[in-house]
Amino acid sequence: MSFKRADRVAEAIKREVSILLTQGLKDPGIHFVTVTLVDVAEDLRNANIYVSIMGDEEARQESLKGLERARGFVRKSLGASLQLRYTPDIHFSLDDSLDNSLKIRNILNQLKSEEKPKNED
Numbered sequence: 001m002s003f004k005r006a007d008r009v010a011e012a013i014k015r016e017v018s019i020l021l022t023q024g025l026k027d028p029g030i031h032f033v034t035v036t037l038v039d040v041a042e043d044l045r046n047a048n049i050y051v052s053i054m055g056d057e058e059a060r061q062e063s064l065k066g067l068e069r070a071r072g073f074v075r076k077s078l079g080a081s082l083q084l085r086y087t088p089d090i091h092f093s094l095d096d097s098l099d100n101s102l103k104i105r106n107i108l109n110q111l112k113s114e115e116k117p118k119n120e121d
Contacts, residue, residue, distance in 0.1 A: 010040040024077065045086060064092060
């Protein structure tokens with residue numbers, strides 16, 4: 001199974017941005033951010049970084065704004081560590097798949113609890 005170069009670059013970006021978020025960024029507006037996925041264009045010019053942010057909606061929006069403020073620093077750090085000809089232009093997006101899966105799990109648990117009394121008859 002062969003991986004495309006864009007996939008390898010995406011994994012490297014994910015690793016480097018994860019390290020930056022835990023060690024390099026000092027923005028007090030960024031709270032509990034986890035990189036979930038990085039999608040890199042085939043020409044390696046653009047990268048969309050999906051992040052999961054813990055907390056309420058206000059904390060999520062504040063953290064997303066903090067990430068946008070730090071975009072230049074993150075891109076510069078990526079350029080230094082990845083040694084690519086062109087450093088991808090990065091964009092941060094909120095990944096709400098974890099919230100969706102929790103909602104689905106709660107709905108299934110509700111259905112399961114409603115089904116139990118019917119089976120006891």
